[in-house]
Amino acid sequence: MDFKFTEEEEAFRRDVRSFMRSEWTLGSIDIEDPDAFAGARAFEKKMADRGWRTMHWPKEYGGQGATHMMQIIMREEMSYVGARILDGQGVHMIGPCIMVHGTEEQKKRFLPPIARCEVIWAQGFSEPNAGSDLASLQLRAVKDGDDFILNGQKTWTSAGTVGDWIHVMARTDSNAPKHRGISYFVVDMKSPGITVMPILNMAGMAGFTDTYFDNVRVPKDQMIGEENRGWYVAMTTLDFERSSISFAAESAKTLEELVKWAKETKRDGKAIIDESVARHKLAEMAIEIEVARLINYNVAYMQTKGLIPAYQASMAKTFGTELHQRLARTGMDLMGLYGGLDGKSAWAQLSGRIKYLYLWTIGETIYAGSNEIQRNIMAQRGLGLPRE
Numbered sequence: 270m271d272f273k274f275t276e277e278e279e280a281f282r283r284d285v286r287s288f289m290r291s292e293w294t295l296g297s298i299d300i301e302d303p304d305a306f307a308g309a310r311a312f313e314k315k316m317a318d319r320g321w322r323t324m325h326w327p328k329e330y331g332g333q334g335a336t337h338m339m340q341i342i343m344r345e346e347m348s349y350v351g352a353r354i355l356d357g358q359g360v361h362m363i364g365p366c367i368m369v370h371g372t373e374e375q376k377k378r379f380l381p382p383i384a385r386c387e388v389i390w391a392q393g394f395s396e397p398n399a400g401s402d403l404a405s406l407q408l409r410a411v412k413d414g415d416d417f418i419l420n421g422q423k424t425w426t427s428a429g430t431v432g433d434w435i436h437v438m439a440r441t442d443s444n445a446p447k448h449r450g451i452s453y454f455v456v457d458m459k460s461p462g463i464t465v466m467p468i469l470n471m472a473g474m475a476g477f478t479d480t481y482f483d484n485v486r487v488p489k490d491q492m493i494g495e496e497n498r499g500w501y502v503a504m505t506t507l508d509f510e511r512s513s514i515s516f517a518a519e520s521a522k523t524l525e526e527l528v529k530w531a532k533e534t535k536r537d538g539k540a541i542i543d544e545s546v547a548r549h550k551l552a553e554m555a556i557e558i559e560v561a562r563l564i565n566y567n568v569a570y571m572q573t574k575g576l577i578p579a580y581q582a583s584m585a586k587t588f589g590t591e592l593h594q595r596l597a598r599t600g601m602d603l604m605g606l607y608g609g610l611d612g613k614s615a616w617a618q619l620s621g622r623i624k625y626l627y628l629w630t631i632g633e634t635i636y637a638g639s640n641e642i643q644r645n646i647m648a649q650r651g652l653g654l655p656r657e
């Protein structure tokens with residue numbers, strides 16, 4: 270096997286790498302912190318100015334029509350430094366979805382502001398009783414003249430506190446079979462009747478919200494696709510879910526930091542890196558990170574060749590997120606009681622980053638389709654096993 274990148278791809282990687290390493294100066298972002306939020310948006314704007322933020326979009330919509338390989342290089346370099354796009358929903362999900370299912374008018378209205386980095390989108394899919402079984406959702410949309418009136422609750426809305434717009438699945442026909450009575454809307458978060466209640470995540474950040482709709486009036490030209498066909502629109506959106514290379518790239522950076530820390534930190538008079546258990550654990554992580562990268566490169570390679578990674582994308586998500594958890598646990602094990610200290614403590618190791626990672630990575634095996642659901646996909650589509 271020869272996994273060499275082309276000269277053009279290598280040159281692009283050098284360019285992106287130097288940009289990321291000089292322009293991204295933030296640590297992890299708490300979107301509730303106004304300075305961190307402004308810094309992250311300024312960084313995103315610089316990416317947009319270079320055409321990199323929507324590089325995978327067709328040129329006519331403000332993109333560069335970049336290949337999957339170019340995208341994976343971009344994401345790998347971005348994730349390595351810990352950089353984030355705050356409007357990931359706009360750039361990677363609802364934007365591409367509008368390109369496929371939107372009217373010409375919707376494309377003209379919604380795509381340019383995403384490409385120019387002027388808006389942030391939130392996603393309103395999950396409800397208290399509809400997560401993995403998303404088609405059971407109950408938020409209602411009832412027609413009233415030229416509008417629909419929305420009532421109900423969404424939950425786990427990432428970017429709920431900072432979002433300008435939200436893309437929402439709502440039930441428009443309660444009598445139809447559950448997948449066939451759903452429509453897809455885009456809604457201005459400033460619409461009267463929308464209330465957001467922040468939810469603190471395990472890492473102590475207000476990462477998402479409960480989002481309530483109380484008689485929210487939505488013009489019918491904000492429905493994406495046909496009435497009662499929203500399930501199929503949503504499936505397109507979910508197909509555009511972000512690549513899993515970020516888990517491998519972030520892990521590679523964290524591993525480098527852990528190795529450096531283990532070399533510089535002594536326990537019982539000897540450097541931690543000289544303890545055989547520590548060496549073995551770190552070496553195991555290095556192997557797994559390489560495996561994760563290759564699984565992701567394979568997905569990008571298949572997409573470049575026009576093949577559909579029917580179960581390979583699930584493998585990438587499952588392996589990448591569980592690797593990220595294993596790495597955080599390895600770090601906590603090596604640090605012992607110091608690992609649990611917050612970054613503010615004088616005794617914190619690596620500024621408390623491992624503790625944060627330990628808490629944050631729990632959610633990674635849940636969002637974007639839990640890993641149990643990903644395993645069902647691998648069992649059925651990869652191994653050809655029957656549905657339960």
Ligand SMILES: Cc1cc2nc3c(=O)[nH]c(=O)nc-3n(C[C@H](O)[C@H](O)[C@H](O)COP(=O)(O)OP(=O)(O)OC[C@H]3O[C@@H](n4cnc5c(N)ncnc54)[C@H](O)[C@@H]3O)c2cc1C
Nearest residue numbers: 392393394395399400401425426427632635636637639641
């Ligand atoms: C960090 C984070 C960010 C999120 N952001 C958003 C967002 O922006 N917008 C949004 O709409 N949602 C968001 N979510 C919600 C996410 O999509 C749901 O949490 C996820 O789909 C699981 O749904 P649930 O929490 O209702 O769990 P459930 O579906 O109730 O699952 C509970 C457990 O049962 C397992 N399970 C369920 N069904 C099966 C099955 N058929 N076979 C095997 N096991 C099964 C699950 O794997 C899980 O372990 C986010 C979640 C997290 C953690």
